[in-house]
Amino acid sequence: MAVMKFIPTALKNLFSKPVTTGYPFEPAVFPERARGHISIEIDSCIGWGMCVKACPLGALTVDKLKGTWEINRFDCVVCGYCVEKCPKKCLSVQTGYQTPGADKQKALYTKSPEVLKAEEEKRKEIVRKAAEAKKAKENGEK
């Protein structure tokens, strides 16, 4: 008689949709608030390292001159502190896992050559203007 108790459940499951997903034959669907990985829009990064200072695990490295941003995926716990601190809003928490790569541990992002070139020209312009201002000041003192 105990078997009879399962019949309604068995019939219900027989005519309802599966609760499992079709992954990997269908794209994986992540919950809206899932903490998958940290992503960066590297060309918007100004390289001041607020994210580096905010990270409690030391998972980030930034090189302003080289235009690089690196994350150690094994150290990152996706707490989101770096995302909160980024003044340019170029960091975000993505729901899905990162794309598989040859290096599982570290992911290095580098700015595009156009952005690096524009930044280099900007730096040269600042140095040139500073030199001109210094020269003008020296000439004025003579």
Ligand code: SF4
């Ligand atoms: S999400 Fe948290 S642990 Fe990961 S890099 Fe940002 S601050 Fe560090």
Ligand code: SF4
């Ligand atoms: S806080 Fe944002 S803008 Fe600053 S270095 Fe980090 S990613 Fe770049």
